[in-house]
Amino acid sequence: MAGVSSDEDPVTLADAPVRDLNMIDAINEALDVMLERDPDVILMGEDIGYFGGVFRCTAGLQEKYGKTRVFDTPISECGIVGVAVGMGAYGLRPVPEIQFADYIYPGLDQIVSEAARLRYRSAAEFIAPMTIRSPFGGGIFGGQTHSQSPEAIFAHVSGLKTVVPSTPHDAKGLLIAAIEDNDPVMFFEPKRIYNGPFDGYYDRPTKSWKGHPGAAVPEGYYSIPLGKARIVQEGNALTILAYGTMVHVAEGVCREKGVDAEILDLRTIVPLDIEAVEKSVEKTGRCLIVHEATRTAGFGAELSALVTERCFYHLEAPVERVTGFDTPYPHSLEWAYFPGPIRIGEAIDKLLSE
Structure with missing residues (x-):
C-alpha cells in the first residue's frame, strides 16, 4: 500500500504473508514486533501484564518477554507518565498505556511540562522517545469517564505528535513508526472500531474486520510514516x-x-x-x-x-x-x-x- 515502507531484507512487504486482523490484534503484533526488535522497548500500564490489558491489546506479551519489559503499574497516571519520561531520557523507549483516554488528565503535567519540552529545554541533550497508547472515544456506553476524545488538547502542545489510526493495517504500521520516533507520541485508539469498522447506522450491527481492505495486515515489521x-x-x-x-x-x-x-x-x-x-x-x-x-x-x-x-x-x-x-x-x-x-x-x- 502507498505510504508503507519496510527495511526487512530479503523479505519485502509485498512478499510478507498477509492476514485479516482486527485492530486489537494488529496493535498487539506491533508491540510484539518492537519488543523483539529493540531491547529498549518497555511496556507499562494498569493491568497490561498478566491480564493483557482491559481490551487485551497486550495479551501474551508479559509471558513472552518477562515482567521487566512488560509490567503492571499502580493506578497513578502521573506516575506512569513520569516514569516513562525518565526512562526515555536515559535511553529506553517506553510505551505506557493509559487505560482510557479519560484517565489521562492526572498525567497531563508530566506530558505537557516534561515530555513535550524535554528536547527543547535540554538543547537536545535529552529526548523523550515515548509512545502513550490509549483507547479513546465512544463505543462502550461508558459515558463521561470512559468515552472522551481529548486529541485537540494534545494537538495544541508543541513537542507532541498525535496519531489516530482507522484500520488494523494502519494501526500496526503507525504504532511501529510512533515507537521508533524520537519524540513523544500520543497514540489514540478508537475503541468503537477495535473489533470492526462501524458505519454509523445504528439499526445494524458493526461488521467484523474480516474481508475489509484495511484489515489486511502483513506479518513482521513495516512502518507508516507519521x-x-x-x-x-x-x-x-x-x-x-x-x-x-x-x-x-x-x-x-x-x-x-x-x-x-x-x-x-x-x-x-x-x-x-x-x-x-x-x-x-x-x-x-x-x-x-x-x-x-x-x-x-x-x-x-x-x-x-x-x-x-x-x-x-x-x-x-x-x-x-x-x-x-x-x-x-x-x-x-x-x-x-x-x-x-x-x-x-x-x-x-x-x-x-x-
Missing part, C-alpha cells in the same frame, strides 16, 4: 476530512447516499498532511470536517481555519463541521451524541446545494 494522510476514496463533489471511527461513518453515509466524495483519512493530526488536504480541497471546492470530539476548539476548528486560509479562492461553499456536542459525553444518549448518518448527510446536502 504525517501522511490516506485517500480512502477519490471523488469530485466534496472533500471529507476525518480520522479514526469517523472515516468509516463518512464512508457509510457516502455509500448510502451515492455521493461522489473524496474521503481523506488524516491518520496523524500532528504532524498534519496539509499538502494532501490542500490538494483535495482545491480539486473538489467543498470541505466537510467530521470528528467525535466536542465542537468548540475541537481539531476541526483548526482544520477549518487552515482550509479557509490556504484554499479560500477554490472554495465554492463555506467549510462545514459535524462534531460531538458541547456537553459532557452522555451515557444513555451516546448514539445521539455520536456524529451519525443523519447529521453528516444533512451537512453533505447543505454543501452540495451551495
Whole structure:
C-alpha cells in the first residue's frame, strides 16, 4: 500500500504473508514486533501484564518477554507518565498505556511540562522517545469517564505528535513508526472500531474486520510514516476530512447516499498532511470536517481555519463541521451524541446545494 515502507531484507512487504486482523490484534503484533526488535522497548500500564490489558491489546506479551519489559503499574497516571519520561531520557523507549483516554488528565503535567519540552529545554541533550497508547472515544456506553476524545488538547502542545489510526493495517504500521520516533507520541485508539469498522447506522450491527481492505495486515515489521494522510476514496463533489471511527461513518453515509466524495483519512493530526488536504480541497471546492470530539476548539476548528486560509479562492461553499456536542459525553444518549448518518448527510446536502 502507498505510504508503507519496510527495511526487512530479503523479505519485502509485498512478499510478507498477509492476514485479516482486527485492530486489537494488529496493535498487539506491533508491540510484539518492537519488543523483539529493540531491547529498549518497555511496556507499562494498569493491568497490561498478566491480564493483557482491559481490551487485551497486550495479551501474551508479559509471558513472552518477562515482567521487566512488560509490567503492571499502580493506578497513578502521573506516575506512569513520569516514569516513562525518565526512562526515555536515559535511553529506553517506553510505551505506557493509559487505560482510557479519560484517565489521562492526572498525567497531563508530566506530558505537557516534561515530555513535550524535554528536547527543547535540554538543547537536545535529552529526548523523550515515548509512545502513550490509549483507547479513546465512544463505543462502550461508558459515558463521561470512559468515552472522551481529548486529541485537540494534545494537538495544541508543541513537542507532541498525535496519531489516530482507522484500520488494523494502519494501526500496526503507525504504532511501529510512533515507537521508533524520537519524540513523544500520543497514540489514540478508537475503541468503537477495535473489533470492526462501524458505519454509523445504528439499526445494524458493526461488521467484523474480516474481508475489509484495511484489515489486511502483513506479518513482521513495516512502518507508516507519521504525517501522511490516506485517500480512502477519490471523488469530485466534496472533500471529507476525518480520522479514526469517523472515516468509516463518512464512508457509510457516502455509500448510502451515492455521493461522489473524496474521503481523506488524516491518520496523524500532528504532524498534519496539509499538502494532501490542500490538494483535495482545491480539486473538489467543498470541505466537510467530521470528528467525535466536542465542537468548540475541537481539531476541526483548526482544520477549518487552515482550509479557509490556504484554499479560500477554490472554495465554492463555506467549510462545514459535524462534531460531538458541547456537553459532557452522555451515557444513555451516546448514539445521539455520536456524529451519525443523519447529521453528516444533512451537512453533505447543505454543501452540495451551495
